[in-house]
Amino acid sequence: MSVEVVGLTRRFGGTAPALDAVNLSVRTGEFVALLGPSGSGKTTLLRTLAGLDFPDAGEVRINGRSVAEVAARHRGIGFVFQHYALFRHLSVFDNVAFGLEVRPRAERPRRSEIAARVRRLLELVQIPELERRYPDQISGGQRQRVALARALATEPPLLLLDEPFGALDAQVRKDLRLWLRGLHEQLGITSLFVTHDQDEAMEIADRVAVMRAGRVVQFDEPGVLLDRPTDAFVAGFLGETNRLRCTVSGGLAHFGELPLPPVPAEGTDGPAVAFVRPCDLVAEPSPGGSAGCAVHAARHDGRTTHLLVRAGGVILDGVPAAGWTSPRRGEPCRLRVQAARVFPAHGDGG
């Protein structure tokens, strides 16, 4: 099922619209993340797709057709919302069966068929042994699986998930998101999920729509977002990065007081902001101390050793040069910038 959003605008009465002429085109079978800071419009966009909220302008097209006149329950969409609680008085089995049980008699599968489908779904979400339990007798992660099974029971070709694992601890989240990605592929559905966890988005989505202030500012594959952000907001929002004020003149960004060599920069002359990833900021020993930098601390993120370097009154996050095995606190060093993304200062995302 493909989804197209065209010029979607939604105002709630405040001055800034929650959605501001959003365009987005999701292909059949894609797994797409909506990522952005709090209040950027992610949930409003998802609710509008689901038919739970209505736009002031623009439209949603599913498989090329406008769904403006189609009620939520007829859109063929399954959704899992973080706070869309399970029915506490129903067993796990009955929660999953619910969407089928409430169908009009003519469309309702036979009882034995419903039971078979519920059991298949509980196998799929890997909790077949829990069917007789009630929601308050299972863990948070298991509840999320039940919610997902319930959403899938009506076999929707499109699945919408709003922070589906938001309330869970980090390891469970990690396991569940990989499992969800596998499930998406196994079922061959189209899925959109909202998150403000960039690792989650980058790890499992085919494409990520980065949202800011009611707009989609970039919609690309994770690698493209990291390597070729189209503006300063995306560059600063994604991944770890040093954000440095600079001035562009004659094709070079100059860092003023900061003891950093100028780097090549395209674009017009004037105040700018440069984003330098830690892996592109290389520190090497400078025994004489003339480079004006010193080791502040070493930091390990599980994969890489980072070196925090004091330079001109600020602390920058870099990496030690190859072969520099034991930098000591206070040791003089110099910094080399291997790559930087430079944008005009007026669009730097505040």
Ligand SMILES: Nc1ncnc2c1ncn2[C@@H]1O[C@H](COP(=O)(O)OP(=O)(O)OP(=O)(O)O)[C@@H](O)[C@H]1O
């Ligand atoms: N029912 C509502 N009434 C008034 N304003 C609303 C309503 N729903 C959302 N908004 C406003 O619309 C904007 C977008 O909200 P939305 O919930 O879509 O953002 P979000 O990106 O999902 O945020 P979060 O990550 O915090 O969930 C916010 O400024 C919010 O205050």
